[in-house]
Amino acid sequence: MATIPDHPSLARIPPGYRQKLSPKAIELIAKVYDWVENECIPADHIVKAQLEQNRWAMPPYIRALREKAKAAGLFNLFLPNHFKESPGLTILEYSCCCEILGRVYWAPMTLNCHAPETGNIELLAKYGTEKQKEKWMKPLLDGEWSSAYSMTEPDVAASDATNISCRIRREGNEYVINGRKLYGNSLANEDVKFYILMGCSDPDNADPWKRHSTVIVPRDAPGLKMVRYMTIMGFDCAPEGHGEYVYENVRIPVENIILGEGRAFEIAQGRLGPGRIHHCMRLLGQGERAYEHALIRATDTRKKPRGKLIGEFDSNIERIADMRMELDALRLVVLNAAETMDLMGNVAGRYAIAQAKVMVPIGVAKVIDECMQLLGGQGLTQHTFLPEAWTYARFVRIADGPDAAHRHQVGRDQLKTAAQARLKHLGYKKRHHQLAKAWDMPVTELFEYVERIEKL
């Protein structure tokens, strides 16, 4: 029998996937595990207390950990191994790190593996010129700066990004930008140095997929103003935050365009695949931590309704089982998406990515919701991390595209396979006729549905 790598960090990774991890990945995954167990989970309340002192600056504890992580070779693990700047993990291997990091909402930041940095760095690594990489990407990779991604707008349906209307107009050696944007990390955080903005540069182009461009806007560009902070279900998401922004005649040099005019959709496609998988794996980490709270509560001898542990009620035993099975099944979905991207690329992997993006946030939110229920009133308070974990799972149903839009895409692609199914069933009918004749049996009426197919 094959030797399967074993370590607490790999406990939930199915043996088939564990076998695919390189020795280097196994070592890094174990380091990330120790990091989160020792430096992050026990420090959750320290970070929250530091944030109370200053909402919009990275807490000193996280800053210190980032320095330590750089020295330990744990920075930027997310960047897949086909980039020359990569520390060398595949998407599958990083996904295993990502689940562990997800156990604490801010832990990815300690390794420079948090959104939107990951997506923005990958975007610049993939599509930026050498000059752009040096100027904008390097400080992100070094952890000196932070950045934001700005696509969504308040007045259009952004899930269909062909609607994006923020205008990018060329004037001589500059682009002039006018419009309004929602989301994108808050300017209140001084670390945010630039926005990667998607806007409409050629509204009259006959091809709606070539009307948009992606540009880099420095935070101090005159005319860029944050008009309000935005909360997500009551959370301010400090220290990063979200805002609503107005762009009024904002001027940037033409060299700030990424890849070229009209190429925003190429970029968006490349950027979003891995980011979606990262969210899903992080959510599994949140789900696993929530589940541990539920296990502890289910066996807490101090709290016995009707004289029994709550884990002694059959309904709760089943709940515990269902949550375990749900988390393990969802992990398979995400690992499959990660491996598909490694083997076939982001575009070919789009069904597997969409499958994870639709199923995981819904499934994990359901698990966390059940955990809250098992914990009773305390589950809804700051006594546990469950409210923030549930909020995270809930918002991923919308961030990076609402699940309806992903379902739409999957459904449309699936309907394109109908012609193949039709052909196959016509083949069954033909073969049935041959077999009926050979065995001197009557032809069944049950193949009538194929008649209807033929008439379509």
Ligand SMILES: Cc1cc2nc3c(=O)[nH]c(=O)nc-3n(C[C@H](O)[C@H](O)[C@H](O)COP(=O)(O)OP(=O)(O)OC[C@H]3O[C@@H](n4cnc5c(N)ncnc54)[C@H](O)[C@@H]3O)c2cc1C
């Ligand atoms: C926490 C958080 C962080 C975010 N961060 C960023 C960021 O950094 N940068 C950024 O640019 N944006 C960000 N977003 C915005 C997010 O990407 C958009 O909200 C999302 O893409 C949906 O766009 P919309 O809000 O315009 O909704 P719409 O496009 O208006 O969609 C609204 C609803 O319409 C329905 N719908 C849409 N399409 C279909 C369909 N095909 N079939 C059936 N029903 C459909 C769905 O119910 C959908 O939820 C963030 C959002 C959240 C919640």
